[in-house]
Amino acid sequence: MRRRRTRNRAPWVLLPLAAVGVAFIVLPLVALLQRTPWGDLGRLLGDPVVTDALRLSLVSALVATVLSLLVGVPLAWVLARTDFPGRAVVRALVTLPMVLPPVVGGAALLFAFGRRGLLGEPIYDGTGFLLPFSLWGVIAANTFVAMPFLVITVEAGLRSADERYEDAAATLGASRWTIFRRITVPNAMPAVLAGAVLCWARALGEFGATVTFAGNLQGRTQTMPLAVFLALESDRDAAIALSLVLIAVSLAVLIPLRDRWLR
Amino acid sequence: MSTLDAAIRLRLGDLDLDVALGADTGEAVAILGPNGAGKTTIVRALAGLVPIDGGCITLDGAVLDRPDSATFVPSERRPIGVVFQDYLLFPRMSARDNIAFGLRSRGIDKAAAHEQADAWLDRFGLAEHARSRPSALSGGQAQRVALARALATNPKLLLLDEPLAALDASTRVHVRAELRRHLTTFEGARILITHDPIDALILADRLVIVEDGRITQTGTAADITSRPATRYVADLVGINLLHGRLDGSTVHLADGGELTVAADDDVPRGDVALAIRPQAIALYAERPDGSPRNVWAATVADLEADRDRIRVRLSGPISLTAEVTATAAHTLDLRPGQQVWASIKAVDVSVYER
Structure with missing residues (x-):
């Protein structure tokens, strides 16, 4: 049945511009597909370089997202719900990794957690644990770069949530922790999930901070983006195959989630 | 003995509130006034959601808020139940979980809290809605869940902030009669906030008229009808x-x-x-x-x-x-x-x- 629509009819100037926007994003992907060596794909994808990189990418992006949730949600709550001197500065600092070139972030991480780093040196001297050039280094780099996406999304969600539900919970005798756990977080869940998806997506594509802080060691720290970059120099077909895998994984996550939680 | 004794002085934005009111055990007091008179702020102050600037709030002899002596009992430790405007039922919980929430917050285990919640649902004719989310309830049902949720913690004072304002005219009459019936089963003091004189006349024993942050008249419906003190009151009692x-x-x-x-x-x-x-x-x-x-x-x-x-x-x-x-x-x-x-x-x- 045809319905007459009156509200969501786009002003006509928007349509060609929107089409240019889509084309700009889709065209490079089409070009990539057009160059794909479909016949060789099976062999290329079975290569340990690819499987190692895929495993490292998925693990590090997932762990980085979990870590970001663990500290990012409380941080977002503090930024949204409390007032303290210097809050504006803290908010700016928290979003800095989004603006900073990731290479700079990676270098800064080295100065903090490297063997001679601010915190890295005492930790290494005490325990022998070294963060850089390990899987944990990859995770640290991913978290550093991706967590701000989660924090700003959740903070916005908390700010737009109706705080009167928390008042209602307080009058029912709920402690602050109970209110946070049973009211605040469930009410902000769409924002938390949206933030987690953005954070994961950013972590999956992370390159600069990872290569600087964790290096490019196949099977240890070489994630998909690093493998692609390396392969572009030596084996173009392998690079394309890797890229396809990255795109497929990203779309597999984004298509079901984008409409529901990233509005 | 007066159960609630409150002198509230509070400035909040444009509002300059200065009122004194009380309610005895079993008594229902309606605070009636135009929008913006400060009625909701009175509820928030009594419930501990906003501290008062001056005055004193005592309930059953216990001081809840007294700036002079730096006493402030937070919301979660006041024996006060609140039915909020729009009810504010937790949207992601079932009716049963909403009612059980206060009991769970007081450390009662899940099974016992659910058992008590089910008893409330039964009593309020909501047994078949135990698992319903608030969005699936009608206005009248949501109001009963909100009332049950507030009463389940066995408060000494029940505050009702515009409990009928969220309803459309056709269901109001019905829900008002129902609310009156359920309220009579509550033994503590009740304070009802409303801008609707019919709500006040039907649900309360005594009226307190608040205009622009001040009490302009108090008394029974008969007192106020016979001698309206202000233009606003005169308009009200034309009913x-x-x-x-x-x-x-x-x-x-x-x-x-x-x-x-x-x-x-x-x-x-x-x-x-x-x-x-x-x-x-x-x-x-x-x-x-x-x-x-x-x-x-x-x-x-x-x-x-x-x-x-x-x-x-x-x-x-x-x-x-x-x-x-x-x-x-x-x-x-x-x-x-x-x-x-x-x-x-x-x-x-x-x-x-x-």
């Missing part, structure tokens, strides 16, 4: 109060005449009181077309101009005061002794048991 016997959907009025009402099955048949807003009574020069059931010929006994509105006292089978605009009065050419046709919709007659 017609009638008595009669309800039989089916017809009320046989004590002073003669009868009215068809939209009373539902919850109002027991028998002695009832009726409240009718003067604005709800329509006047016509000729018998109106169609067949509204409450149409009668009345005589204009008296006219009283009140700015651009005219209060028309009607005699005849039913003595009532109507209110029309000056323009309408002019068009109808109203004057004492004149005969007019009066009509009122059944849903505009609020019926409650006496």
Whole structure:
């Protein structure tokens, strides 16, 4: 049945511009597909370089997202719900990794957690644990770069949530922790999930901070983006195959989630 | 002994609140006032959601908030239940979990809390909605869940902030009667916030009128009706109060005449009181077309101009005061002794048991 629509009819100037926007994003992907060596794909994808990189990418992006949730949600709550001197500065600092070139972030991480780093040196001297050039280094780099996406999304969600539900919970005798756990977080869940998806997506594509802080060691720290970059120099077909895998994984996550939680 | 004794001084934005009020055990006090008078802020102060600047709030002898002695008992430790405007049922919890929330917060284990919640659901006729999310409930059902949630923690004081404002006119009458019935089972003190005088008359023993952050009058409905202190109060008490016997959907009025009402099955048949807003009574020069059931010929006994509105006292089978605009009065050419046709919709007659 045809319905007459009156509200969501786009002003006509928007349509060609929107089409240019889509084309700009889709065209490079089409070009990539057009160059794909479909016949060789099976062999290329079975290569340990690819499987190692895929495993490292998925693990590090997932762990980085979990870590970001663990500290990012409380941080977002503090930024949204409390007032303290210097809050504006803290908010700016928290979003800095989004603006900073990731290479700079990676270098800064080295100065903090490297063997001679601010915190890295005492930790290494005490325990022998070294963060850089390990899987944990990859995770640290991913978290550093991706967590701000989660924090700003959740903070916005908390700010737009109706705080009167928390008042209602307080009058029912709920402690602050109970209110946070049973009211605040469930009410902000769409924002938390949206933030987690953005954070994961950013972590999956992370390159600069990872290569600087964790290096490019196949099977240890070489994630998909690093493998692609390396392969572009030596084996173009392998690079394309890797890229396809990255795109497929990203779309597999984004298509079901984008409409529901990233509005 | 007074259960609640509160002197509240509080500045919040444009609001400058300075009121003193109390409520005894078992007493229902309505705080009635126009929007922006500070009514909701009174609720928030009593509930501990906003600290007062000056004064003192005590409940059963325990000081809850007293800036002088730096005493402030936070919300979660006050024995006060609140039914919020819009109810604020937790959207991601079932009706049962909403009611059990306060009990769970007090450390009662899940099974016991659910058992008590189910007892409340039963009592409020909501048993089949135990698993429903608030979005699946009607306005009246949501209100009962909100009331059960507030009462489940066994508070000494129950605050109701505009408990009927979220409902549309047709369900209001029904839910109001129901709320009155459920409230009578609560033994603590009740404070009801409303801007609707009918809510206040039906649900409260005593009225406190708040205008612009100050109390302008207190007393029983009869006290206030006989001596309205301000223009606002005078407007409020124009409401017609009638008595009669309800039989089916017809009320046989004590002073003669009868009215068809939209009373539902919850109002027991028998002695009832009726409240009718003067604005709800329509006047016509000729018998109106169609067949509204409450149409009668009345005589204009008296006219009283009140700015651009005219209060028309009607005699005849039913003595009532109507209110029309000056323009309408002019068009109808109203004057004492004149005969007019009066009509009122059944849903505009609020019926409650006496």
